[in-house]
Amino acid sequence: MAFSLPALIAILPFLGACFYIFRFSISGEQSRIEGFSIQPYLDLMTPYFGRSVWLTLRLAFIATLLAMVMAVPLAFLLTNLRSPFARRSLTIVILLPLILNLLVQAYGWILLLGPSGVLNSTLRSLGIIERPIFLLFNETGVLLGLVQTSLPLAVFPIVSSVRGISREHLEAASSLGASHWRTFFDVTVPLLRPGLFGAASIVFAFNASAFAIPLLLGGRRVQMMGIAIRDMISPLFNWSGAAAAGMILIFVTLIVLLFSAWLARMTSEKVEH
Template identity: 85%
Template structure:
């Protein structure tokens, strides 16, 4: 009786969140319906022509570029997030911990446009980096780090880093000191303890954080558009071009459904991987 009552209370508390999700689910259904419309500009009839029209080398390259950049940015973000998570949990001073937390959160606090223009000022041909390198006599001509995949990668890593850090922080705080002390008492080195004990215990948090970061990067729009221009056609930019100036609404909806399906596939795979790794860790 008490368990059922507790579930009902949790459902009541979760009701506002569920209601907030409903418009998104409705939008997804509307996008799907538009993607199988027989008309490019309105919902009229049924057709899979919008999907067939996407079977081109250009769109295939957009999908490949999206997966490649999202994957590389996710790996880089995770490599930086793990030591940051350990540093954040090891700080004893509340003030130092707050300062580091705010610093990590800055990409989520600042507007993406402000961050993108900050990268432009830093990486542009006459930006801070090129001016400093030329002033030191290291280069004669500016290094082109904008409107290519390098600039987009830097922007994706910086904006997605907070999404990688804080899930891992929760896992680090849940580490069992008994396992670490037992490994140390058996003579294991610090590196051996980290790779054989700490990493397996953190694996569910790492995989979960990586799936969130990948989904965020794969659906990115502002960063690829501003730092990559027309030269880096990630799916977000390609969908925007289909809407304007092409006004191909059904094609954009079909591309959006492909992006949603790709993201959901990655999330389902990561959930399965977390479940498997958790069972292995418990075993």
């Protein structure tokens, strides 16, 4: 218990902020905390906000799925590299999205994918396309940014799970005549499932609450919840509505995290039996 005390103390400001946001979300006034009312939540029951919630969940889910597909082979590669220099170099490359500022990364995507960016200029010079391919200020650009920035959050939890797999299980499956693919799907994947669910829940929560990437790569055309909350604060100055939208985002994310934790626990129990 004593070892967890610093972590609990570090979490307290976050819990205090959540309570403050919740109190503001049931305020009777838009610009200050005064009285009690559920009107801020009722005001969000509109098709516009519903589309924002659906878009956020859909893009976060797709980006999480793509990040997980890319993270699994990267985790195996990082684990099986024997050269310390190669392992450190790959680790640095994977960590770059967490090291670099999000603004720098977003502007990098703009320079690469813009109508007159590197990709379109190269394709046009090769005669492959005549008109620029629009990959920015739409869902495609946002998905690329979300996958790239959240990939490290998926790789390293999976690396821990890969390192925990006993080679005896793999050797036993091979001695029984199982092919590499059969061993992977019947032995490796079940042992990785707790780590996969844990990594997916972290990536989903990160993507669902994203703000800078949807704003810079999606603009006003991709209204995820982070953008909708920002618009309620400025220029509308609807603080209670923004707080209510924030609480909905927190609630939805918690439901996904709890469901992921339940799936991971059920999977672990099946693997043990």
